[in-house]
Amino acid sequence: HTVTVAALFSGEVRVGSPVTVKGWVRTRRTSKAGISFVALHDGSCFEPIQLVVPETLENYATEVTGLGAGCAIIASGELVESEGQGQTVEVRADRIEVVGWVDDPESYPIAKKRHTFEYLRTQAHLRPRTNAFGAITRLRNTLANAIHNYFHDRGFYWVNTPIITASDCEGAGELFRVSALDMHNLPRDDKGQLDYSQDFFGAESFLTVSGQLNLEAYCLAMSKVYTFGPTFRAENSHTSRHLAEFWMVEPEIAFADLEDNAALAEDFLKHCFRTVLEQRQDDMAFFAQRVDKQAITRLEQVIDAEFVHLDYGEAIRILDNCGQKFEFPVTWGADLASEHERYLSEQHVKGPVVVKNYPKDIKAFYMRLNDDGNTVAAMDVLMPGIGEIIGGSQREERLEVLDGRMTAPGLADELWWYRDLRRYGTVPHAGFGLGFERLLNYISGMENIRDAIPYPRTPGNAAF
Ligand code: 4AD
Numbered sequence: 328h329t330v331t332v333a334a335l336f337s338g339e340v341r342v343g344s345p346v347t348v349k350g351w352v353r354t355r356r357t358s359k360a361g362i363s364f365v366a367l368h369d370g371s372c373f374e375p376i377q378l379v380v381p382e383t384l385e386n387y388a389t390e391v392t393g394l395g396a397g398c399a400i401i402a403s404g405e406l407v408e409s410e411g412q413g414q415t416v417e418v419r420a421d422r423i424e425v426v427g428w429v430d431d432p433e434s435y436p437i438a439k440k441r442h443t444f445e446y447l448r449t450q451a452h453l454r455p456r457t458n459a460f461g462a463i464t465r466l467r468n469t470l471a472n473a474i475h476n477y478f479h480d481r482g483f484y485w486v487n488t489p490i491i492t493a494s495d496c497e498g499a500g501e502l503f504r505v506s507a508l509d510m511h512n513l514p515r516d517d518k519g520q521l522d523y524s525q526d527f528f529g530a531e532s533f534l535t536v537s538g539q540l541n542l543e544a545y546c547l548a549m550s551k552v553y554t555f556g557p558t559f560r561a562e563n564s565h566t567s568r569h570l571a572e573f574w575m576v577e578p579e580i581a582f583a584d585l586e587d588n589a590a591l592a593e594d595f596l597k598h599c600f601r602t603v604l605e606q607r608q609d610d611m612a613f614f615a616q617r618v619d620k621q622a623i624t625r626l627e628q629v630i631d632a633e634f635v636h637l638d639y640g641e642a643i644r645i646l647d648n649c650g651q652k653f654e655f656p657v658t659w660g661a662d663l664a665s666e667h668e669r670y671l672s673e674q675h676v677k678g679p680v681v682v683k684n685y686p687k688d689i690k691a692f693y694m695r696l697n698d699d700g701n702t703v704a705a706m707d708v709l710m711p712g713i714g715e716i717i718g719g720s721q722r723e724e725r726l727e728v729l730d731g732r733m734t735a736p737g738l739a740d741e742l743w744w745y746r747d748l749r750r751y752g753t754v755p756h757a758g759f760g761l762g763f764e765r766l767l768n769y770i771s772g773m774e775n776i777r778d779a780i781p782y783p784r785t786p787g788n789a790a791f
Pocket residue numbers: 496497536537538539560562568569570571573575577578715716717718719720758759760761762763764765776
């Protein structure tokens with residue numbers, strides 16, 4: 328009869344059935360009538376199940392009354408309609424087995440009172456037991472499934488691009504180096520310090536910043552592909568939008584241009600929003616109540632509206648004429664800063680906006696050069712509260728134009744295989760990268776990207 332808490336609420340289990348649930352105590356209180364009410368969670372849904380525990384249980388005085396937040400128990404009893412307010416069903420317990428006590432309840436780091444997200448980051452091993460992090464964990468999972476299902480249903484192949492690579496896809500130079508270390512015989516320099524300069528068995532290698540270049544090769548064979556996995560950036564950013572290790576979803580489509588790419592991004596995002604509204608009503612209700620009032624309505628509005636498209640040039644004119652003082656200058660040729668991105672999506676469009684055709688000098692070598700010779704077929708999707716959530720482009724499929732853009736020393740030699748793709752059956756193709764944690768922040772309304780990933784990696788922070 329062992330079931331999850333979610334099954335108790337879903338109607339899967341009939342009222343009157345004997346049930347056993349296993350989980351952790353969130354709260355326990357004693358009522359006057361010699362009954363304990365225990366709220367038990369097991370991660371399966373937002374709402375804990377209420378256990379009504381009568382004092383007639385043999386271990387009532389010795390154990391049940393000693394239960395508090397964090398204790399692990401197995402409870403058996405009957406599922407009954409709840410007499411109290413706030414829940415539909417509860418379990419009238421006839422047996423409580425304590426599996427794991429909380430040694431010293433006073434020291435339990437997440438006992439009782441509400442904690443700030445900042446504090447909970449210092450308790451990354453316990454924060455999944457809280458309401459907010461249970462909710463974000465389920466949301467993350469539902470979204471990951473929604474992403475795989477979306478592509479699977481449309482004939483895309485999931486390609487596992489490498490984590491260790493020699494190339495700096497984005498050319499931004501923010502790489503983590505990979506060293507092959509013999510832990511039993513660690514290389515030391517003259518001063519006895521660890522020498523990390525060892526290469527990956529004679530080759531320079533790094534953690535990937537994007538799977539795109541490898542993915543393009545598979546796109547030009549399988550037509551529709553995507554990669555979804557961890558990516559790494561050694562940028563020294565201390566913002567609420569940057570992680571050193573984050574997950575990225577990157578689709579790539581053949582025989583496609585920038586407009587096809589933007590249409591895919593829009594349809595894909597809407598699918599993600601629809602799925603969480605359908606499948607995570609409990610958690611979305613929590614986010615709307617406790618984190619961001621607009622959490623649900625915002626998604627509903629985005630699903631119903633068409634994304635606004637702006638050319639980079641138009642975006643610059645809008646920013647230049649809006650009368651707002653910006654920290655960073657607005658001039659044609661400069662990259663959009665976060666404040667500009669947010670103005671465009673929050674003040675100007677008041678919704679998602681696709682900015683297209685950026686100056687070539689601020690974008691990566693692989694983006695397709697437009698006929699004007701000054702801009703490339705790039706697109707960023709900007710979201711209110713987040714700024715850039717997606718970055719993508721049509722790729723340069725013409726070898727001679729690509730060669731003209733691969734000006735970084737050694738790049739053309741290193742990427743000989745990437746050039747090959749332009750020599751053997753090249754076709755127009757396009758793709759984009761979605762920051763998975765930025766998507767989670769947008770949907771939940773959680774403000775800090777460190778709260779959208781179980782164990783955030785930021786400069787100087789690799790604890791846990
Ligand atoms: O704009 P980016 O750098 O694009 C690429 O890497 C392309 N190769 C993708 C492609 O076309 N296949 O990154 C894509 C997205 C950004 O829009 C942002 O959402 C997210 O990845 N991102 C980060 N998220 C968290 N922390 C960081 N440091 C991030 N850097 C980028």
